[in-house]
Amino acid sequence: MARIRLDRLTPIVTLIVFLIIWWITPSFIKRFTQASFEEIQAPIWVASDQLETLADRAINNTKSKQELIDTIKELKRQNAYYKQIKNINENYKAEINRLESILSLPSRDRFRYELAHVIQRNMGSWWQTIRINKGSKDGIKKGDAVIFIGGVVGRIAKTNYYTSQIDLLSNHSFRISASFINDYRPLFYQGKGPDLWGQPKGRIKNAPQDLMTDSAKPLQLVTTGLGGTFPEGIAIGLVPWLEPDNTGMFQAGEVQLDKRLLGIKEVAVLIPFNRIETIDYDF
Amino acid sequence: MIFDKRSLLLFASNALLLHLMLLINSSITFVGFNLFILGPLFIIAPLYLRADQFFITSLLTGFWVDAALPIPFGVVTLLMLTIGSLILLIRLRFRAEKNFHPTLLAHIANFITGVTLFYLSTGANLTDFFIPFSTSFIELIISHLALLVIAPWFFNFQRSLFSIFETKTEPESLPFV
Numbered sequence: 001m002a003r004i005r006l007d008r009l010t011p012i013v014t015l016i017v018f019l020i021i022w023w024i025t026p027s028f029i030k031r032f033t034q035a036s037f038e039e040i041q042a043p044i045w046v047a048s049d050q051l052e053t054l055a056d057r058a059i060n061n062t063k064s065k066q067e068l069i070d071t072i073k074e075l076k077r078q079n080a081y082y083k084q085i086k087n088i089n090e091n092y093k094a095e096i097n098r099l100e101s102i103l104s105l106p107s108r109d110r111f112r113y114e115l116a117h118v119i120q121r122n123m124g125s126w127w128q129t130i131r132i133n134k135g136s137k138d139g140i141k142k143g144d145a146v147i148f149i150g151g152v153v154g155r156i157a158k159t160n161y162y163t164s165q166i167d168l169l170s171n172h173s174f175r176i177s178a179s180f181i182n183d184y185r186p187l188f189y190q191g192k193g194p195d196l197w198g199q200p201k202g203r204i205k206n207a208p209q210d211l212m213t214d215s216a217k218p219l220q221l222v223t224t225g226l227g228g229t230f231p232e233g234i235a236i237g238l239v240p241w242l243e244p245d246n247t248g249m250f251q252a253g254e255v256q257l258d259k260r261l262l263g264i265k266e267v268a269v270l271i272p273f274n275r276i277e278t279i280d281y282d283f
Numbered sequence: 284m285i286f287d288k289r290s291l292l293l294f295a296s297n298a299l300l301l302h303l304m305l306l307i308n309s310s311i312t313f314v315g316f317n318l319f320i321l322g323p324l325f326i327i328a329p330l331y332l333r334a335d336q337f338f339i340t341s342l343l344t345g346f347w348v349d350a351a352l353p354i355p356f357g358v359v360t361l362l363m364l365t366i367g368s369l370i371l372l373i374r375l376r377f378r379a380e381k382n383f384h385p386t387l388l389a390h391i392a393n394f395i396t397g398v399t400l401f402y403l404s405t406g407a408n409l410t411d412f413f414i415p416f417s418t419s420f421i422e423l424i425i426s427h428l429a430l431l432v433i434a435p436w437f438f439n440f441q442r443s444l445f446s447i448f449e450t451k452t453e454p455e456s457l458p459f460v
Contacts, residue, residue, distance in 0.1 A: 008372065010334050011337070011338075011368040012368055012372065014334065015364055015365060019361070022361070030357065033346060034350055037346050037347060037350030040350075041347075048302070048306055120309050121309045122305070122309070122353060123315065123317065124308065124316050125417075125418040126401055126404045126419065126422075127353045127354075127404055157353070165353060194418055196421070198315015198316055199315060
């Protein structure tokens with residue numbers, strides 16, 4: 001009978017030993033290894049973003065002078081408009097502060113806005129995440145809300161010292177309390193990933209039965225402010241149709257999210273002034 | 284244990300392919316799908332290196348991939364070591380110096396990894412993946428079509444690195460590891 005060559009089994013024995021070691025390794029060691037690798041990679045993401053900026057600049061160099069002059073003119077017009085809005089907002093803010101002080105109310109300012117640049121996008125059926133160039137050194141923590149010009153972007157999923165990863169609102173793991181505009185009854189929103197044409201989608205459950213919508217005039221879905229992560233009234237998306245859910249008591253439907261999410265470049269992270277610390281159970 | 288320079292070369296080239304994939308994915312968000320081409324990272328190390336060197340390369344590459352992707356830490360490392368160990372056991376049967384067998388293995392590894400990560404990322408039922416014309420299914424098919432071109436290029440690139448850095452260009456210690 002031929003002898004079994006035990007030395008041939010070395011890879012399998014090594015693999016089994018590694019699996020056992022991995023299984024009994026304390027979570028803080030795994031977390032430390034992960035954080036170390038992520039911090040090593042952070043400069044690479046920032047450098048790739050710089051490369052993208054350089055490429056954009058090179059493309060801009062090919063544009064004609066007249067085209068650039070027209071763009072500057074348009075930007076000047078928009079700038080003047082936004083300056084006016086800024087002045088009006090400052091007046092409103094002063095008025096709110098005055099009334100708050102008269103009535104001895106607590107301040108309504110619950111968040112500070114940290115602007116960040118998107119340095120990496122992962123938007124497929126596997127993942128719906130983006131990475132930004134701000135991290136824990138800027139006060140960002142896991143669970144913080146992220147918004148952009150079109151409304152909700154998502155939630156901070158992970159922070160490193162220089163970068164953070166955001167779960168988009170189309171991500172399967174993203175859930176939030178929402179309501180329709182001018183209707184204060186809360187319902188349940190969850191990300192659904194992209195559809196066949198790559199458009200990000202979400203779905204809602206527990207919508208009241210008396211609500212009606214159609215694709216010509218879809219209902220606007222906004223945040224409720226419940227949970228405290230997102231302020232009230234931030235746009236989530238449009239709901240073009242509703243249908244009875246499996247319980248028959250409520251309605252469910254699909255949410256069309258802002259198409260600008262696909263090419264998102266700038267976001268604002270809402271950092272609460274009074275943060276409630278939560279325990280993180282990652283491993 | 285004598286350190287093999289090829290371990291570092293393979294790790295560096297694997298990291299390069301991963302970052303190229305992520306750069307492309309970051310730039311093609313307007314089409315709404317991702318290229319998933321992790322398969323080639325699994326192959327050359329078990330085909331060319333000794334068992335200990337394969338282990339070091341796969342461990343480093345796995346941790347690197349795990350840190351770069353939004354997945355539970357350790358998943359790709361474990362997949363890489365498991366698939367790699369199986370390849371290492373039967374590597375005598377493969378023609379490592381040609382591209383046909385490595386490319387075939389890359390497709391198999393890519394498919395297994397794709398399905399595993401889809402299941403872990405979305406929390407969906409495993410059967411959901413195989414629904415014809417589901418987004419994930421189409422994405423993986425397109426990725427495998429891209430892999431037909433990328434995998435041979437990548438394996439040739441890794442072999443060229445062996446030549447450029449004047450290391451051993453043949454697979455290690457055949458027939459037994």
